[in-house]
Amino acid sequence: MGRSPWVWGRRRAPPAPPPGGRGAPPPLPALGATLGRLLGALEALVAPGERERAQRLVRDFGAPGGAGPRLQERLRRQPPAPPRLPEWPWGSSERLPLPVHTSAGLVLPRQDWEDWRGQLAFAARFVAGVLDFRLQLRWCPRFPAAAQSPEPWLQAAFGGVPGAGAPPDEVLRVPPGASPPNFITVSRNGQFFQVEVCDESGSPLGVPSLRAALGGAEGPLGPGGGAPPWGLLTGQHRRAWGRAYGLLMRDRLNRASLGRIQRSLLALSLDAPVMAAGRGPGGGAAQILHGGGAGANSPNRWFDKTLQVVVGEDGTCGVIYDPAVIDGAVVADMADHALQFCRGPDPAPWRPSCPPHPRPQRLRFSLGPEIGPEFERAKRHLDSLAADASVLCVTHGGFGAAAPAQELLQVALQVAFYRSHGSLCASCEPTSLGLVLPGGSDLLRPPGAPVLALAQALQDPQQEEQLQVTLLREAVQEQARRRQEVGAGLGAERHLRALREAALAAGEPLPELFVDPAYALATHFRLCTLQVRSRSGSWLVRGPLVPDGYGVGVTHVAPQDPQDPPEPPEPPKTPEPPFLEEEGGALHITITSFNCCRETHPERLGGALGGVLDQLRGLLRRHGPL
Template identity: 35%
Template sequence: QIHAQLCRIRSQSWKTDKEPMGILTSEHRHTWGQAYNRLLQDRINKDSVRLIEKGLFTLCLDSPVMRISDEKYASRMAAQILHGGGTYSNSGNRWFDKTLQFVVGEDGSWGLLYEQATAEGPPIATLLDHILQFCKKPDTVRAPLVPLPMPKKLYFYIDPAIKWDIEMAKQNLDILINDLDITCFNFQRFGKEFPKKLRFSPNSFIQMAIQLAYYRKHFSIYCMIYHSCNYYHVKNLGRTKCIGNSPISFTHNIIKSDTVIMLNEIKLLVFLILYYCSQDAVSVQALHGQGIDRHLLGLKLQAIEEGLSIPRMFMDTAYGLATHWKLRTGQVPTNTDSVMCFGPLVPDGYAVCYNPQPDHVHFSVTAFNCCEDTNAEKLAVTLESTLQDLQDLLQPAV
């Protein structure tokens, strides 16, 4: 029945209006809020928007995209799921306000896009695992004899003001998309079992490699790291917490050399252990609500909400540097070969997400093209070589 409905929708989609209404939801919240109010002034538009908002999720049936090399395929598909590829591709075939959007392309690629205001990565990953497991072993249920009603097409009345909003949204979204650099790769030399054999946490081990890769790429030992964890096991403490830099920053202890790579092996091994222990302690503190960033942010927002002067501490240069997260990282493990992708927090930063499997690790790396110093593909290559070097160094201990 669902297949029949989807076929009907697809056959009718060729006759649809040319204006991509979903493109409006890609705008800045304030801009989209103003356009939203204008859009709902018309009764037809209001009814259509309300039906979209009442749905549990949206299903985006994407048109085919340009074929590329197998090496770049994963990166292209990640971009396609994240933003649709631009206004001349499938970006208008989204409703970015929805918590869940299932995206299916004609070439068989598919993914899940979620809105983070109401969702988190790990539960979404669990949902993804459930879907794929169900597809492998579906419940055999006889289809009802009573046919479903025909799909209902939604209509919109587009006046000159809404038309202008759409055109501006197209321009702004294309600027954002062209600025985002995405690289996905599958590191296949080892997975989470290798650091486990060394009694390292796989997450801390990968974090260490990311920090070292950043140092090798930028020759900079100063880099604030934003690594999120969740509070699901602790009541009334919100949703997430930032695991900040370790007190013993790994890169602070690397000896510079002409080859950049290093290193006195004995000294490196010592600092590997020190970094791991200190990073593990920071993680435990964050998981139990003993971090500081969310508390400080709450104080700042409370002052703003009550019309008070923002405390001087928040205007200090040190606080600005401490919250300029050049590395945004996240571990979103799944039981499948998939990886989450998101953008950096600052213009001169990176975002790295990873999904460790037993014998390989999936990575996504993003950066902004507007910054000449950052390059997602180069950091990905450096990260891959760094992981290989760490394996070569530690392999005898396994």
């Protein structure tokens, strides 16, 4: 079995691009292969009494003269469309809110400083590190696409926003050929400022200049200190935010302020302290997911930005991003780079003799009588969302080179869900198609039959360990093969969605397969996972896709690489919760669910996952690596 690039121990080169190059349209998967994947998923999910009907529907759909071959030929004849951002095949027609439901976040290791001066100093350094990372992306060999200018996903990541009230797959970004923005949006105490961070040539300003500029944004609030919480409006359902956005755009002052926020490179939230009980990893994850509600830091967010950095006065820091636009692996690399930048030597302090830094411009809004009720609805919604979202943070020792980390975690999560709920569920992991379709994505789901056989074998105390290892190897190998197929543009989920949309576009009634309860069950993803690797020990967090589901973020924390230069000693910090560390690094796992659902319990799933990981690690120690 080929080694995964996620096996710790040494860096591995990314997979080679598929034949045809980046300029070629993504391949059209074979209809039979896609239906075979669907059939395998259905067989592991539906009850035995419904299995025969599901098999018949799949056979009828793919039979000669059936709807499947006709729709496949229609897709084959379609001219390749330019890539859109984002390609979000698991989106909801209900236009769910961005916080918790759609956005993902990275919780940084807790920082330590005495007061708001330390907060501003770290924020300036971190933003400078992010801007340095943005410049280096263009030449980084890991991201060859960034060398092509302009790159759509790069423009959408730095300077893009989801279109308020627009179709779900539309992102507003800097037009090709236009000069990139040279400023960011800074929020403090619910007020928003435009802060220039680059000079006229596009080069980032120095850290002292950034620090001085941020100091202007944190100054006295003045008579407008009780300004309405404009940021709360962006956290509502997309239709509600679209309605409020339309009302705001009627006023010229509002149009100017909204336009500046939309064009900014990113958003920076300078948060107020949170309660001491919310300062652990779980409290930090909640702050990054939703801000804590209308009485906490939610008014300090502008959820309608692709990339938002959060720096709290109490040391709670993180990054909020749209996983439909920017890959979590890029965000984790960016955070590691920025944190390393923060540990660099102290820059020379800014002096009055230095060139004057541009003063922040406060973004002002006009409050009309029709917008008042929107604030009340937004407050109730964010408070309810903050109370309903439950986050559990757990840690586990790594596996080193014993197994491919990504594939093993996907399989282990399915086995843990089986132990917690007595059955498998539809599970997915959003996967970037950057090698074949920049800005595109597809869903990777684990193989149903091998995972079910493994889950049943691991629960049988009389089962021979050699058989358990064999079943584990089969499940992981199949998962690795599917990951390669999806990355090459041959995934099943995107293809099935295209077939369904082809029928709707032609005005035909949907084939029976797509309206059957079995298909609805197979696409009701109760487990949605994201995985990244990090050398800083961050926590990846995302919410569930469905009300009775879980969102699981996994950070593979790398051990210290002997080839890396030694890092300067850091000042003492507030102790972090202990976690198991060994040669293979560690796992930081966050599990999120909604309290309103009585069927989901993060603690129960987390406990089951810990047991499964311990059992699998024991098997690998006794029987050797996969």
